[in-house]
Amino acid sequence: MNQQPEPVVEMRDAAFGYGGAPVLTGVSFTVQPGEAVALIGPNGAGKSTLLAGILGLAQHTASVFRVPGGTGEIGTLPQSSSIDPAFPVTLEQVVSMGRTPRLGLRWPGAHDRRIVAEALETVGLAAQRRTRFGDLSGGQRQRGLLARALASEPRLLLLDEPFNGLDRGARDDLVETIRTLKARGVALLITTHDLELARAVCDRTLLVNQRQVAFDETGCVLTLEQVEAAFASHVMEIDGHTLATTEHHASEHAGHHHPLADD
Amino acid sequence: MIDPFTPFAAPFLGRPLILLVALAVAAGTVGVLVHLRRLEFSTDGLTHAVFPGLAIGAALGGAAGLLPGAIGAGLVAAVVLALISRRGQPRDTAVAIVLTTFFSFGVVLVSLSRGGGSISDFFFGRLLTITWGDLGVALTLIAVAVVLIVATARQQLFAAFDAAGARRAGLPVLALEVIGTVAIALVVVAASATVGTLLALAVVIVPAAAARALTRSLPAAIAISIAFGALTGWAGLWLVVQLATAGVDAAPGATVALTMIAGYLLALGAGALRRRTALRAAPTPERERVAR
Numbered sequence: 243m244n245q246q247p248e249p250v251v252e253m254r255d256a257a258f259g260y261g262g263a264p265v266l267t268g269v270s271f272t273v274q275p276g277e278a279v280a281l282i283g284p285n286g287a288g289k290s291t292l293l294a295g296i297l298g299l300a301q302h303t304a305s306v307f308r309v310p311g312g313t314g315e316i317g318t319l320p321q322s323s324s325i326d327p328a329f330p331v332t333l334e335q336v337v338s339m340g341r342t343p344r345l346g347l348r349w350p351g352a353h354d355r356r357i358v359a360e361a362l363e364t365v366g367l368a369a370q371r372r373t374r375f376g377d378l379s380g381g382q383r384q385r386g387l388l389a390r391a392l393a394s395e396p397r398l399l400l401l402d403e404p405f406n407g408l409d410r411g412a413r414d415d416l417v418e419t420i421r422t423l424k425a426r427g428v429a430l431l432i433t434t435h436d437l438e439l440a441r442a443v444c445d446r447t448l449l450v451n452q453r454q455v456a457f458d459e460t461g462c463v464l465t466l467e468q469v470e471a472a473f474a475s476h477v478m479e480i481d482g483h484t485l486a487t488t489e490h491h492a493s494e495h496a497g498h499h500h501p502l503a504d505d
Numbered sequence: 506m507i508d509p510f511t512p513f514a515a516p517f518l519g520r521p522l523i524l525l526v527a528l529a530v531a532a533g534t535v536g537v538l539v540h541l542r543r544l545e546f547s548t549d550g551l552t553h554a555v556f557p558g559l560a561i562g563a564a565l566g567g568a569a570g571l572l573p574g575a576i577g578a579g580l581v582a583a584v585v586l587a588l589i590s591r592r593g594q595p596r597d598t599a600v601a602i603v604l605t606t607f608f609s610f611g612v613v614l615v616s617l618s619r620g621g622g623s624i625s626d627f628f629f630g631r632l633l634t635i636t637w638g639d640l641g642v643a644l645t646l647i648a649v650a651v652v653l654i655v656a657t658a659r660q661q662l663f664a665a666f667d668a669a670g671a672r673r674a675g676l677p678v679l680a681l682e683v684i685g686t687v688a689i690a691l692v693v694v695a696a697s698a699t700v701g702t703l704l705a706l707a708v709v710i711v712p713a714a715a716a717r718a719l720t721r722s723l724p725a726a727i728a729i730s731i732a733f734g735a736l737t738g739w740a741g742l743w744l745v746v747q748l749a750t751a752g753v754d755a756a757p758g759a760t761v762a763l764t765m766i767a768g769y770l771l772a773l774g775a776g777a778l779r780r781r782t783a784l785r786a787a788p789t790p791e792r793e794r795v796a797r
Contacts, residue, residue, distance in 0.1 A: 339663040
């Protein structure tokens with residue numbers, strides 16, 4: 243009998259908030275190793291609060307709540323970052339930073355250097371490793387930060403709108419990287435407003451709007467009826483891509499710090 | 506007259522040279538962190554906050570009271586800074602309040618005290634009258650500061666580059682900030698009590714700024730900061746000796762500070778020249794990068 247591997251993320255009847263009334267309720271889903279789950283919902287739906295809950299930065303109640311708890315086991319890729327392009331570090335030095343939580347005060351050895359090299363290889367930037375981070379293109383910086391997240395050998399990756407602001411080539415590269423990570427057994431939870439990209443790389447989709455609307459295989463969840471119900475008809479097609487909304491969800495829960503945004 | 510080494514055989518010149526070389530190592534570690542975290546204004550605030558401690562220490566115990574006074578004032582300033590910041594004031598506002606309050610208090614104390622020392626003594630220090638005891642304490646404080654930064658260097662770099670990312674990755678960003686601030690305060694205290702408030706600021710900030718003008722590489726910036734601090738420290742002291750030989754009694758601390766600034770201006774010029782040369786040699790798409 244083929245036994246299902248233990249899920250990396252498992253939640254049942256979970257609710258998330260910041261101390262007052264819950265922002266998101268009724269959440270039950272799992273993410274298996276090597277699986278990508280799309281997290282889709284309109285502004286204020288509770289996506290950021292869910293990610294914050296996984297990182298331990300928001301409060302939660304649940305009958306079952308299982309997320310990786312070890313140091314460096316959850317990697318994150320923010321949707322934007324305010325990194326100073328003049329900061330004097332190379333791409334390799336930035337990726338090495340991702341190894342820091344695993345190292346503690348230990349000095350990096352050959353094993354750590356190999357993991358950093360592999361992370362660069364995975365995102366296709368091995369040739370640019372000595373380039374100053376600020377000199378890379380927007381798409382390359384995005385992939386560089388993804389390599390930094392990979393350097394901690396995460397079991398779960400949280401990608402927040404990873405395709406925002408990328409041109410078609412950079413988007414295709416990122417899709418390819420996500421497929422490689424899935425093949426290696428990394429679990430991914432990806433927020434996106436681009437339903438076509440969700441269909442391209444995500445096995446299952448969690449549709450939310452202050453409560454869980456649906457969780458199932460992506461093709462079953464992303465039906466026009468369900469998406470329109472969740473997004474109040476804010477669905478449009480641009481450049482061959484079906485987008486749920488063109489607005490950012492930065493305004494979500496004003497007053498609360500976005501867990502994946504920079505300070 | 507031009508002999509670059511012999512004058513330093515005399516203890517009153519050898520001791521300040523040892524101190525300036527140690528401060529150069531601090532510049533390459535603590536100073537580079539100050540530059541990366543853009544804490545120049547906070548460091549300025551700390552040097553001024555130490556000022557009333559120097560005045561009280563000098564009034565109570567003469568030259569021997571300088572270091573204890575500076576340590577006490579440094580601690581009080583660090584606590585006040587943290588309290589004001591936690592009450593929601595922006596960091597620069599907190600620094601400005603602490604700087605003005607402590608500095609004014611220090612000036613009033615100096616003007617009231619008789620025989621404790623003049624304002625220029627505290628500004629420019631008493632570089633040539635450092636005792637072996639002063640030197641020992643200063644070297645210990647500097648060594649602790651350097652060890653704190655070297656031991657946490659990779660975490661400090663991550664937090665300086667991307668504090669939010671470091672927090673998400675599980676690094677104790679607040680603890681790293683406290684360790685960094687303690688290290689800066691230790692160097693400021695060691696420098697202020699021996700070489701004066703003005704030179705303390707110069708030795709922490711100027712070498713890293715000069716290195717940044719000359720290189721885009723972090724390891725090179727660290728090496729250049731140390732070399733710059735040591736070289737300009739030695740050149741400044743050497744200049745003091747030459748001026749004294751010529752019958753000019755220049756303030757040693759101020760002379761060393763001016764030598765550092767002259768070195769910084771040279772580094773700025775050399776850096777600009779290098780970028781200009783690279784810009785001419787680079788193909789068009791590369792030009793924007795070189796210009797940064």
